[in-house]
Amino acid sequence: MEQVGLSRRERVREATLSEIKAIARRHLVEHGPSGVSLRAIAREMGMTAPGLYRYVSGIDALLVAITVEMFDELGAAVAAADASVPDEDTDRRIRTSLRAFRTWAVGHRSEFATMFGPRPHVDPNADTAPAIEAARRFAATFYTLFDRLLAERRFALPDSSHLTPELARELRSFAENCGFSAPHIPVEAVMVLSSCWVRLYGVVCMEVFDQMSVVMDDMEPLFESELHTVLTGLGVRYEPPESTAPTAVSAPD
Amino acid sequence: MEQVGLSRRERVREATLSEIKAIARRHLVEHGPSGVSLRAIAREMGMTAPGLYRYVSGIDALLVAITVEMFDELGAAVAAADASVPDEDTDRRIRTSLRAFRTWAVGHRSEFATMFGPRPHVDPNADTAPAIEAARRFAATFYTLFDRLLAERRFALPDSSHLTPELARELRSFAENCGFSAPHIPVEAVMVLSSCWVRLYGVVCMEVFDQMSVVMDDMEPLFESELHTVLTGLGVRYEPPESTAPTAVSAPD
DNA sequence: CGGCGTTTGCTAACGGTGTTCACTAAAGCG
DNA sequence: CGCTTTAGTGAACACCGTTAGCAAACGCCG
CATH class of the missing domain: 1.10.10 (Arc Repressor Mutant, subunit A)
Structure with a gap:
């Protein structure tokens, strides 16, 4: 570099x-x-x-260091996928980016686990700041896409009836601390974002952590189903993934 | 015993x-x-x-053994919560049970992580069958509650338009292998169940695994929000948790 | 080119881990 | 009482992270 x-x-x-x-x-x-x-x-x-x-400085620091690299790599993978589709086709960009996220995750299970899995009892002296920063950078990829949806008024903001003060406070904290939303973004939007992310994070964790493995052997359809409803709720058109062999981690050649 | x-x-x-x-x-x-x-x-x-x-027979087996105990304990906690409300008040039973799940999870983070977190490279000789069986028993708690909702026709089954053959196949596999659904349950229902579980599993993982911790310090409101929409989609009345200090893990002893 | 500080990597050592094996001592049983 | 089964030990092997002290190589500067 x-x-x-x-x-x-x-x-x-x-x-x-x-x-x-x-x-x-x-x-x-x-x-x-x-x-x-x-x-x-x-x-x-x-x-x-x-x-x-x-x-x-020790094995913990080494793990943090490679975690940073992995976040950057994941971010690059998602960004590459995003860049592979015409700039103006927002819908396809979003579908592609999110699928790239899952694909990377299932193709890099150990990495995903150390990035998004449980943090073992972290002693205070460990400096995890770089990893957190890397995670933030990664998340930014999605923030911008979401921002675009927001700007285009793709979806109606949920009415704030079931939006308790506590939730509003946490969402505001989220919006402020995560770096995006320089313009004051409505909390309702942050809530939609959180909710969507929770769902996709949930499916991917279930798949990567091998819950369900006894009971279901291919999780892609379930991911697609979640993706479908999430996108629909976001005013984004859903389209099934382009051919390329149903799930089978593309083992070409 | x-x-x-x-x-x-x-x-x-x-x-x-x-x-x-x-x-x-x-x-x-x-x-x-x-x-x-x-x-x-x-x-x-x-x-x-x-x-x-x-x-x-070794440390791995010991971990499996305590995992079994933890699943039983979690199951007992949920069952106790469920039993603490009048039998006929299905809505409140469901709310209480799901909240008990989260409460136990955030109060037993290490345990939750070993139960629901990533399985480290599992060598084939390890016998994890007992743990899987315990997990199945735990899940059964929720199956029966869900079964009740289904019997009461609380929610409309989603139209099977965006229910691809692949998804249907996986859902059927799920229904068959997970033990409940002796009567042939419609795949659409299984899909609703999966979707709801994904969401709650997602929030709880996010909280217990300490994602977001930099950006949001109390995850309960977000959980409640997810719970709200999940329950609503299920035809179950949402009610905020009964007072008892916002989140504070009820320090046992 | 020679000298000299900085950087690099080594050895030795301490304390910790899982696991196997051979062995003793105790407990139970006929 | 004697014999068998079992519980537990000690020593050993092969790992692990980490620290301290030391020797060699490197690179700069006069």
Whole structure:
């Protein structure tokens, strides 16, 4: 990327750090979250564990670091999908983006779990700020799309009858802290956004976390069904996914 | 419970096994999932780690065992809540049961995470069948309530226009394998059930897994909001929770 | 080119983990 | 009482994260 003004030393340093993160990432997908160990990484790199401490302050920090990368990667995947459709076709852009989210998730289960799954008892000294920032960046992708829908007045804002003061307060806090909504966005809209996100997050978690696996072997139809009702409620036209083999994680060639 | 015809030996055996599980459970809530270790448990019991292998085939099996207990406990909590309201007041029973689910979840985050969170790379030799069975038993609680709604024709079945063959197939599989629906339940109903469950599962996961924590500090209003729309769609009257301090986890003892 | 500080990586060590094996001591039973 | 089954131990192996001290390489600057 941008290692222009870096001294030779800094360049090789950056390179080994990248290698560390890459191997960590691979171990994550191959052996699960608990399968990421400094010693194993060092072994694979032909060095010893303490040496890694020159690059990473500990295993927790390493996990945070790769979490950042994964959020960026997910964001890039979604953005790429979004960019692959004509700019003015908002409806298709949204469908495509959301499907890209699910596709990435089911194709990267371990990653998704560490990004969106339970945070193990996090000790206060751990600096998770970068990961949170990365998550925020990722979310922004969807905010802009949603903003567009809002601007186009695609859906009617729900009447604020069942919108308790407490909920309104939380939604306002949400809108303020999450970075988007520079113009004062109505809380009702934030609520619609939350509700939609809850549903899609819910299906995807169910699928990735392998709930239901005993009882249902392909979750894509259920995702599509949720997507359908969510989009409809948002005033976005639903269309089934374009061919490309029903679900089967496109194992081409 | 039912240790009637057990020899003295079997009784004390059962007792130590219970102690093991109890300590494991406590370590789980106090130090997180990775904080459960056979050596620590043994130490606390005044014995050595290998001794535990007389009772448990390994740490994975122990985790499965306590997962079973946790599902039973969650099921009991929900059932107790359900039983605490007059039998004929279906609406309130449903509200109470679902709120009991969330309350238990937020009050037992580590447990919820191991029950409903991502399953770490599960090696095939692990026998998770008991946990799955326990989960099934738990789910049954809600099936019966839903069955009642269905019998009372509380809500209109969605038209099967956007019900693709694939979705229908999966829903049928769901209905067959999950044990309820002895009478042939319409797939449309199963779909409504799935959709509702997805939403509530979604909010609760978001809350327990601490997504949003940066952006929103009390998730109860959002849960209530989802509950509202879910119930309304189900033909069940929504009522706000009965006072009892907004969220505050009813610190047990 | 030589010197010298900085950076890198090593070894050794401590304390922790799961798990296996061989063994003793106790408990139960005929 | 004697024999069998069982509970529990100790030692060992192979891992893990992390710290401290040290030696070698690197790169800069005179």
